[in-house]
Amino acid sequence: LEGVLDEDAVAEGLHKLGRSASGTEYVYLNLSLSGRELSDINILSRYVHLQKLELSYNKINDLSCISQMPYLLQLNASNNDLTTYFGFKPPKNLKEVDFSYNQIPKMQDLSAYQALTKLLLDFNNIAEIKGLEKCHSLTHLSLSHNRLTAIGGLENLPLKILNLSSNLLEKITGLDSLKALRKLDLSNNKITSLEGLEEHDLLEEIDLENNQIAELGELEYIQDLPLLRVLNLLKNPVQEQTDYWLSVIFMLPQLTELDLKKISVEEKVDAVNKYDPPPEVVAANDHMTQIMYGMLQPQRIFDSTLPSLDAPYPMLVLVGPLACGKRELTHRICRQFNNFFRFGPCHTTRAAYFGEENRLDYYFVSQEAFDKMLSTGKFIATFKYSGYSYGLGRDTVESIAREGLATCVHLEIxxxxxxxxxxxxxxxxxxxxxxxxxYEGHLRRKGLFSRPEIEEAVSRVDMYIKISQDFPGYFDAVVNTDELDEAFTELRFLIKAYLGL
Structure with missing residues (x-):
């Protein structure tokens, strides 16, 4: 009869000879009957020793014969005409089941199937996840291409792999208790936020292709996932963001693959250099900028390069953290040694603090004016600090050099x-x-700085000291400014030694 399984077909499909569960005889353990247009397989109720049964690509809608297979471990009934699932007495150790590509409209209680480790229900008509509460061994669940509108019913399952792609999901919810999750596929949904993925410390792969993630800020939800290696955001609006690729690599340095492409070491370095470059890279880039713009200007001899390039123009730089006394000390040096030094104010885009004067302490300029000076080669060196631009002007140094004096300036590192x-x-x-x-008390009493500015300044004290310790000779001398008068006395002694006085 058409569609009815017979003994000959079974004989063809049997393979893998092995001991029966009781160990008393040799029997066939596996049976493959794929693609045979079968609709009636009741004859299989006699094959009680089967451990693996392959029934895909048939027309089966009744699996009751499996009730007679107490030792079955794996069942593949994908691509059939099933409208219910698990319509049979549960084999005690049934571990893996594939019911993909059927017509199953809803999930049922699987309390009796506690040995299940893998359940595939892709391409059905399921609208709600339920009935899995007692599946304490389930590590792999796939429900792609169904009608799910929300994630639920997964509480405290030991899932490692979860595939909910191609559903109608708009939010990532219901995953909080899945602490073992390693691989998550939510592609082809309508998800707009990554909220709900945080604190999944074992997550290694996330697929969110073809969703509606629009902002790079969403990555903050997965920024602290230590084992995350693979992320797919293809076909999301966020890909249109400027510098998307390097931004993601910078925000998620643990990634090895993004959007189905391997991330190279060079790209990781480029990302860091762009968004959090090492100080030396910043300084080198600033210097290259000065050279480039300087070369575009008419060339002339600078007083600061005379009398010869072999005898560099003398300059004294006091360096230290915010409001540590370097401004006061610089001015005192220039007054005390006015036959040798003149103060060279930097240009800056920040506003003047109380008590500061334009041209005396800094040249306070707009960002537009600063950028114009930069592009016309007016600076010897530029840097950024606390969000503002600073630059030591060439004309400043030149005007002092023309007087036959050395320039004295104060800078941050x-x-x-x-x-x-x-x-x-x-x-x-x-x-x-x-x-x-x-020092912190001194900054607070000045009343000029915000709490974050004060905290940043105090934290930089250790940085300065560490540079001095780690790189001997980076600074020519170190002076403690806890007491400014004592600091000036020490400075004066150092400068006299430098000048041979």
Whole structure:
């Protein structure tokens, strides 16, 4: 009869000879009957020793014969005409079941199937996940191409692989308790946010292709997943963001693959150099900018390069953290040694603090004016600090050099790094408060700085000291500014030694 399984077909499909469960005889353990147009397989109720049964690509809608297979471990009934699933007495150790490509409209209670480790229900008509509460061994669940509108019914399952692609999901919910999750496929849904993926510390792969993720900020939800290696955001609006590729690589440095492409070491370096470059890279880029713009200007001899390139123009740089006393010390030096030094104010785009004067402390300029000076080669060195631009102007140094004097300036470390790339060979003196508690109190009393600015400044004290310790000779001397008068006395002694006085 057409569609009815007979003994001959069974004989053809039997394979893998092995011991029966009782161990008393040899029997066939596996049976493959794929693609035979079968609709009636009741004859299989006699084959009680089967452990693996392959029934895909048939027309089966009744699996009751499996009730007679107590030792069955694996069942593949995909691509059939099933409208219900597990319509049979549960084999005690049934582990893997594939019911994909059927017509199953809903999930039923699987409390009796506690040995299940893998359940595939792709391409059915399921609208709700349920009945899995007692499946304490289930590690792989796939429900792609169904009608799910929400994620639920998965509480405390030991799932490692979850595929919910091609459904109608708009939010990532219901995953909180899935702490063992390693691979998650949510592609082809309508998801707009990655909220709900945080704290899944074992997640290694996330597929979100063809969703509606639009903002790079969403990546913050998965930024701290330590084992995340593979992320797919193809066909999401976020891909249209400027510098999308490097931004994602920078925000998720643990990734090895993005959008189905391997991430190279060079791309990781490019991302860091773009968004959080090492200070030396920033300084080198600043220096290259000065050279490039300088070469575009009419060439002339600078007083600061005379009398010869072999004898570099003398310059004194006091370097240290915010409001550590370097401004006051610089001005005192220039007054005390006015036959040798003149103060060279930097240009800056920040506003003047209370008590600061234009041209005396800084040249306070707009960002537009600063950029124009930059593009016309007006700076020797530039740097950024606390979101503002700073630059040591060439005309400033030249005007002092024409008087036959040396330039004295004060900078943050960012400026020093930039200046060290130039042909100038200044003396760098680190002026730093050693008593951080006293320094913090001093900053607070000034009333000029916000709490974050104060915290940042205090934290940089350790950075300055560490640079001094880790790179001997980076600074020519270190002066403690806890007491400014004592600091000036020490500075004066150092400068006299430099000048041979």
């Amino acid at each position: 960012e400026g020093v790094r930039s200046l060290k790339n130039t042909y100038f060979k200044p003396r760098y003196i680190l002026v730093v408060p050693m008593n951080k508690q006293k």
